[in-house]
Amino acid sequence: MKKIIILCGLLLLTFFWGILELKYGSHTENRKKLITVLQQENMDQTGTGIQEDTETQKENVVQTALGSEREIRVLLKSDGYASEYHTDICLTSDGDYKIRNGENSSLCRAGEEIRITSQSDLFAKEDVLQVSSDGGMFYFPELGRAEEDIGYEGSLEIRKTDQGLLLVNVLSLEDYLCGVLPSEMSASFPTEALKAQAICARTYAIQQQESGRAKAYGADLDDSTSYQVYNNRCHGEETDQAVKETAGLVMMQDGVLADARYYSTSCGLDLHMDLSEDSVFAAFLQEDKKRSVEAEEPMYRWKTSIRLSDLQAKTEWKRIESLEITERDDRGAAVCLEVAGQKSTGRKSVCEKIEGEYQIRQFLALADPVITLQDESTREGWQLLPSAFILLNPVTEEEGLTGYEILGGGYGHGEGLSQNGAKHMAEQGENYEEILKNYYGAIEIVRYSS
Structure with a gap:
């Protein structure tokens, strides 16, 4: 009798697998994992029969096994x-x-x-x-x-x-994310902030995978800040758990994957504010009332100074007469910097534009600035200014303009999630969905299926 029961159980398992194969295809690796999972879930402890299970439970087992197979x-x-x-x-x-x-x-x-x-x-x-x-x-x-x-x-x-x-x-994508999370956000951050970061990183990774941006290298993305950092820090229990608890979740906006960029620290950016006018941005950056949740972060406000002679020594400019931010985006970030002066290869004065917030940050950092944070600590060795949320104030001496004092705010490009902002929101009791909607607006958080 015991052998008959076992045989019936195996026949039922084979029949159920046939249905799954028709529905999902005969992928060898998926089949092995599905059989293992179903056997573990459905066989009772004596091994003499298959326990009753609902169709929903069966479908969840299948989706879990197949979902883990997405590679990157x-x-x-x-x-x-x-x-x-x-x-x-x-x-x-x-x-x-x-x-x-x-x-x-x-x-x-x-x-x-x-x-x-x-x-x-x-x-x-x-x-x-x-x-x-x-x-x-x-x-x-x-x-x-x-x-x-x-x-x-x-x-x-x-x-x-x-x-x-x-x-x-x-x-697998989920294993990859376990290597991204501790490299992009401290494991000491609250759980809800880590979950928000995991969803951002997953959405971003799938976006890059589908864009084909790194196709020339036979990859979907790389492990540096050109995309998102992977395996720069050792895995941690807290970060692994955040990935596990948000498995498969991504942000969607208007039916497509949301723009999931993120950065370290904001300067108090508000999605509803237009800071493209220079005077409006100047007032915002210099206001005494700090409204952001991360207002006490050292990078919330910072300052530095540069000498034109240092820029000239590192660039093709023989003489720089002036620097001027001529365009900001609606968040207030400088996106066009005009440089006036004389090039090493010419005799006449010219005016050239440096366009793009990254390019501006890189150009000004050639002067080897020492950054003073709002807690009075200093940092040096920057390849980029901390952000493009900056004001340039001229410094003159007897010989005329010699450089600029730079007042800046935040750390990073300022698009999407502020990681330190997420930390403070989580500390105030906000969950990952509330955090993400604060930074990305009208999004849906769903389980992704390609």
Whole structure:
């Protein structure tokens, strides 16, 4: 009798699988995971029968298994994010791993460290290596990141090009997000802020994947600030949990994925304010009443000064006569800077425009400014000014204009979620949905399906 019951159970499981295959297709890996999940969920502890389950529960099991299969391809940049290309790659794994090149394959034991260059015999057949491990994590001992010994899940693809080696990490989207979250937001932030960040990061990643922006490198995005930072910090329990509790959730706006950009600290931006007029922005930035939830953050207001002689020494300008912000966007960020003076290659005075908030921040940072934060601490070594939310106040000496004092606010581009703002909103009791709608306006938070 016991054997008959077991046999009936297996027949019922096979029948149920047939229905699933018709509905979802015969993907080998999905099938294995679905069978495992269904067996675990539906078999009772004695193993003698299948427990009754609702259609809703069955559908949830299926969706969970299939949803976890969405993969993403992450280009891992070189040491310190200096380049897309590597001259050589040193890698190992804590599990046995296989390197495949066409029909050839090599087995490496756990802990075995190898170095790959463009001249490696591993590229004997093709210009692409596929590296996989049965459950092991990959490590790159010589890859400079903020923390050491950070493991990479999934598999690797190493492609030989004329410029060098391209290194791509292929893994599930949710595992990728577990590597993004601690690199983009402190694990000490409140849970609701971490959840908001997870939804932003997931929405952003899928946007980049669908845009094909990094297609030339065989990837969906890279691991640097050019996209969103991945595996610069070690995983944490709090950040992993935030990803898990928001699994699959994204922001939609008008039927499409919302613009999910985010940044560190705002200068009190309000979605309903138009700060494009210079005088209006100046009054806003200098007002005594600080209305933002992050008004006490050190980067909320900052100041610095630059000398024109320092800019001249780092640029093609022989003499800079003046700098003027001639255009701001409606948030108040400088988007056009006019530089007047004489170029090193010419004799006449000219006036040139530097357009784009990033380009302006980069140009002014060439003067090697020391940034003084509102808590009177200082920071130096900036490649960009903290933000483009700035006012330029002329500094004159006996010989005339010598430079500018810069009053600024916030840290980052100012689009979308302010991470420190999210932290303070969460501390005040707001949940992740309230936080996101505060920064993105009329959005819906839904489970994404392509």
